Each structure stands twice: as C-alpha cells, then as structure tokens.
Amino acid sequence: MVGMMQTGGQIPTLDVRGLTLRFGSVEVLREVTLQVPSFGITALIGPNGAGKTALLNAVTGIYRPQSGQVLLDSEDITGLPAHVIAKKGIGRSFQHLELFQRLTVIENLLVFRDRHFSGNPLAALWFLGKTARQEAEQRAAAEDVIDFFELWPYRDAVVTGLSYGTQKIIGVTRAMAMSPRLLLLDEPASGLTREEKENLARFILRLRSDWKVPILWIEHDMDLVMDLADRIYVLELGHCIASGTPSEIRDNLEVRKSYLGAT
Template sequence: MSDLLQLQGVTKRFGGLTAVNDVSLSVREGQIYSLIGPNGAGKTTLFNLISAVFRPTSGSILFQGQDLTRMPTHALARLGIARTFQNLAVFKHETVVNNLLVGMHSHLRSDPFSSALFWGRTRREELRARDRVEEIIDFLEIEDIRDHPVGTLSYGQQKRVELGRALAISPKLLLLDEMVSGMNQEEREDIARFILDLKDELGMTVFMVEHDMGIVMDISDRVCVVNYGSKIAEGTPSEIAQNPAVVEAYLGTKRSAA
C-alpha cells in the first residue's frame, strides 16, 4: 500500500517557542498509526497542523500527494479527512441523528433553488445522507439513543456520536485526538473494537493521538513518539516498547497510561 499522509521536515514556532521541530513521518493506507509522547510534547500541535488549524513555519504536509499547508480547514472534509477532538464538539441540544447529518454537509452539492423546493438532486442527496446515517448508527450500535438529545447522554456515548459524525463524510483518513480520554474501561474497549473494525472492514486509515498505552500497543500498526516537539522514535508497538529512549522519555518502567 502507498503512503496516504506524509510530513516532511515539519516545524512550528510560536514566537521563541518551537512546538514541533523538524518532524517527518509517513502514514500508509489502511494503517492504524499512533502518535504518543508526554504532555506538552507537541502532539496536539502536530494534529492541528495536519488539520490546517495552524500553518507550519517550515516543511510540507502531503495528503495523497497534495500539499495541505495552504489549504483552509473547511476544505479538508471534501478531500476525505475527518477529525474528532479531545474536548467534545457536539451539538448537545440536537438529537444523535441530527448530529450525524451535520457530518454529511460536505457531500451536499445542491443549489439553493433545488434546496428550497426539496426536489431533484436535493431530495436524492437527503435520502443518501439518511441512508449513510443509518449505516453509522448500526456500525456504532447506537440505535437505542438515536432520537435522544446528545446532551442527555453519557460522556462515552457523546464521544461515540462525535466519532459517528466524523465517519459521516466517509473519510479516507480519520484523525482521532484522545478518543478514549475520560471513558471507563468498557467504553474504551468498545472504541478500540470500532477502530479495528474501521480498518479491517472498511479499509479506513486511522491516525490517532492517544495516552492509553494499552490501546496503543494493542491495535496500532505503527507508533511515532515525540518529546519536546521532536520525533525520537518510530516503529511497531513491540519495537517502541523496547526502545530505551522511549522508556526514558515516556513509558517509564511500566507500560501504563500516562
């Protein structure tokens, strides 16, 4: 399989602070790729660079060979890049179904006239969007809460809805930022299972920032470790777990969550 995402010498400076320092990495199609490191290591900044929240000071970010460094954030969805956030970004007063429909927005192409009359292309797009939402509801096993306002759900359920909204655009690359943070053990295991199913059943590529080392080591194909903004190691989970530089910088003597 070919490289889907490539970072080449990416650096980000905020004034005199270098948050990301000359990082290069490649994520191949169909991989689960994890980015780990201590708090303040530059992980979220790197994610924000990939999702065009920030622009790099230097270096390039390529998605299927296309440079993302000058692209607006809203354009990424149509390229096939979706992201969840460490802090919930759901519409809490809307139902689960309506939250998922919001994720379909990037696929809509109807003109205002057709939309006003709800005919032709608009009607076909609406039906396709609702079919896609039903598929996501089945996949994430949230049929019983589909009509509930998201704000009334548990934290873990809300995170599942946020994942569903990201899936609504049928992404080629799914960016997961601290997906299981704040969840109990059962919820974490469910999310890990969903991520594996995304790869195995749908062939989706997943790039995740994660602190839960159990999940990282269990489901990742490849792991990249950053510390003080620099990449210090990359390899398979077993290689990373045995890397002395990683053990010293992050894992410590025990493979526990940071």
C-alpha cells in the same frame, strides 16, 4: 530519527514532511516527519504538551505551519483552510468533544456530512428531485454509521443528556459520517471506563478490517496502543523521537527513558 518506517513503496495516505510550527518564539513542532500508510492503525504517543494535538491542527488547517509539507494522497494541502481540507476527506474526532450539544445524534452527523452535499438551496428549488435524492443518500450514510457504532438507542437523543463515554463514541461516529479517506482520532479513550474502552477498541479494529480507513490515533493508554496499533510514532517536545512497531517502541531505550518509564 530512530526506526524510520517503510511503507512498502506505496504512497502513504498522509505524508507529513519536516513540519515546523511556532507560536511567537515557542516552537511547538520541530521538523516532524510522519507517514500514515493507506491501511492500518498508526498511533501517535507522547507526554502531555508534546504537540500531538498541535500536529493534528496543523494537518487539518486549523494552524498554519511555518515550514514543511502536508500531503494527502500526494496532494499538497499545506496551509489550505480547514473547511477545504475537511472536504478533501479528513475526518477527525476531538480531544474535547466539540459536539453540538443541543442537537440530536443524527443531527450532529448530518451537519458534518455537508462535504458530500453539492446542491445549493436556490438551485434546490429547481432540482428538487436531485437534492432530495442527495439528502436521502446523506441520511442513509448517517444511518450506516449509527448502525456500525451501535448508537440506535440514542439516534434521536439530544447530545447534552448522554454519558461522556457515549459522547466520545459519537465524536468518532461523526468523523466517520463524512466517509473520510483518513480518520484522525485525538484521545478517543480518555475519560472512558474499562468497559467503554474495550467497546471502543472493538470499533477501531472493525474500522480497520471492515471499513479499511487508515487511522492516525493519538492515545495515552499504552495497553490499548500496544494491543491495537500497527505502528507507533513518539513525539516529545515537538519532535519525533522514534517510530516503529509496538514491540520496537516497547524496547526503545530512548522512549522508555523519556516516556514509558515515566508512566
């Protein structure tokens, strides 16, 4: 692979090693190796159908890879069920929203936060105080992310009536509401206006600087990626063809030929 990146000897938050994923005879991912360091924004780019979403699905347990490994802070999570992986602290926003359209914004966030909820309903009868405290903590955390993403005007609004751009931000907010140790974003900027994209860029930069959550960010908008990413991986036909800093990727001939030149 071109330009294998150094992570300064630190353990990466996400370490994907030689991941291969097939559906029947179709190889969707071929020995993909990629690392998300514990700080900063790692972008994943590549043409439509390259396997970017499939990679997130394989990392989060929605798809089961045929071979390779996925390590989260050095723990092997390969092939674990999706709900188990989510509980380990991977937050994700989806390319196609997947919000609960009939719930309000705050309800969408609280539903997702149950990773932190340890009381079961029966036990709750006996430990009412503890559970109430947990619920208060969950609400406080949800309110924090609502504040952060400036969603106060929509807090109690039902999602279905909100603009597409606002819904995309809610998707990112919901992923952050579970205080993840790794944030995966699947094309958060697609379908946004220029102004909405600038707003999103501001949030992504603040997630890096203030919340210090490591981010793996799938994106088609090259201006945004080149401006914001600390490092970039390029996927083509299920294979990682390059990785490096934005300027290294911009100057990479293979990438220019196969991807950037075509856009």
